[in-house]
Amino acid sequence: MPLPPSALAGSSALRDRYGPVALVTGASDGIGRAFARQLAAAGLDLVLVARREAALAELARELQDRHGIAARVLAANLAEAAQVERVARAAADRDVGLLVAAAGFGTSGPFVDGDPGTELAMIDVNCRALAQLTHAFARRFVERGRGGIVLMSSLVAFQGVPRAANYAATKAYVQTLAEGLHAELRPRGVDVLASAPGPVLSGFGQRAAMRITSGQTPDAVAAATLRALGRGATVRPGLLAKALEMSLKPLPRVGRVLMMGRVMAGMTAR
Template sequence: MSRAVSPQGGSSALRDRYGPAALVTGASDGIGRAFARRLAGAGLDLVLVARREAVLADLARELQDRHGIAARVLAADLSDAAQVECVVRASADLEIGLLVAAAGFGTSGPFVEGDPGTELAMIDVNCRALAQLTHTFARRFVARGRGGIVLMSSLVAFQGVARAANYAATKAYVQTLAEGLHAELRPRGIDVLASAPGPVLSGFGQRAAMRITSGATPEEVAAATLRALGRSATVRPGLLAKALELSLKPLPRSGRVHMMGRVMAGMTAR
């Protein structure tokens, strides 16, 4: 039976349960950066993965100085399978007990008007790289008899969403994978959690060409997610995510598709 961590992510509970180290993708900003800071505060050593090496190096120094932890920087573009494999090899010497797969990006607008290279790169980052890392670390965790995996899903994962069709599809993959692995790996001592926030006030919206004026902060998402790790298969961090879930729950799937399409149209109006 998996044990829940303490309500604040605990000064020692996370390290006791999963430690001594965690690997966080997308750690250079937004939700990934918030996870890195919270995990460092809980005493876990870190492997920080993102494309921007200089930003990661600054974060590593900050966390080492503030919390006395060790931090390794691995600059990688996760849309490139060879670079994902480099991350796997470069972390093989560490006892990593927690994977937080927070890297990802979105696009918006009519699918047929999108750039095909960008849409395929999004699948590579959001799905293929996530699957590769999850498979690698799940095997390592099974061998050590314990571990934790956090996969970043989204409120859009539960139905098709017009004007974000491909992005929603990638998050549906993440959500389904996490649910299946939660059931599959829990008897082997591994906690798997899908974190499905609604709008988040981070750099994600700008890259995805979405106007996000209200939502959860990255810090709120990271805190709520770590509180839920070991308790359930899915968490929906943030009041807005919970409110949207309640409003969509009574609707048939076609109704949810319609409503989320209207929400997305409002967020992507030029």
């Protein structure tokens, strides 16, 4: 049975449905940190994963003091397959029932002008590491008969995007994977959700060299996503994401590509 829309905030609904522990990647900042705070408020113990150990440790102390939960810190560079495997192994002794794969980054500008190493590292983090962790935890969830998986897609996942071509392609992979796994795993007790927000006011834009002047907060994205978990394959959290979707929906795919190219040109003008 899906969780009712109002069941999550300040309640034990997530813990009751999925179990006592959630693993959150990208937990040191932005949307990942927002997920961690909201899951702690719902009473889940946490495994926090990101590159910056000091930031994770500070967050763990905050959540333990405020909510009385247990939080384990796992510092890892998810661009390296061996470190992704280390994360999966390190969490094997916890009854993890919810995976929130929020780690990721973007680039912008003409693809041919980008740094090849950075573009390939983005594929490693956004796609390969996500698939590696999803595979590991999906197997565990099927064995335990229940679980939840949140994969961070994006508005850009639904068409090619000039000046963010590789980033959009990584999110198209995430979106397609989530849709397929939603159908595969739901009969086996595992909920899979793609969360596809529009612009988000976080550190993402600065790292991607994008000017994001309006958008949703990470807290709003995390809250809407958790409310939607168990209710469908994809959520577009917030009014802005829904409005952008409706403005693009009537256009043929080539028209959406052109429109998103204009939007991205405005966001990446130097």
